[in-house]
Amino acid sequence: MNLLHLNHYRPQWWQWVTHLFCHANFAHLSGNLFNLCVFGKMVEETEGxxxxxxxFLVCGIGAAIAAFFLTPALVHGRITVSVGASGAIFGLFAVSxxxxxxxxxxxxxxxxxxGQFVVRQVLEEAKNQATGGLVLGGLAVSHVAHLAGAAVGVALVLALSKLPPA
Structure with a gap:
């Protein structure tokens, strides 16, 4: 499984996608699945x-790119890895x-x-990032990825709204 996580020290090309489908534990997976069911369904209603x-993929990969460049590759001698779809989920929050x-x-x-829910979530992530971040179950939460996923979601909608109708 470690080959599927996004390794910040020596990433492999496939890890930019596969890390979205790996999760730290069942609580991480179930939380992301719940939000995917709710917000994914809302995006599906408008965008198919x-x-x-x-x-999901664009926001998840965008979040991973931000986390890769803004998070140290080594922390206390341990290689940083990214797992989970939380950045993609934050992107779906914004898109919805x-x-x-x-x-x-x-x-x-x-x-x-x-919007009030999404703004509250984004502000909470910004506060957590500014105050040093959260550690859940011994694992650091990537607030950078969450914030970047939301930003990519907004940018995606803005970019696509500039395209002429099909």
């Missing part, structure tokens, strides 16, 4: 199955809100409700 899949910002009362209400 291909859209949610591509958003950004795709609902339309002049339609129902979608604006959905965006307001979802």
């Amino acid at each position: 199955a291909v859209g949610v899949s591509l958003a 809100v950004a795709t609902r910002l339309r002049w339609n009362l129902k979608q604006l209400l959905e965006a307001a409700v979802l």
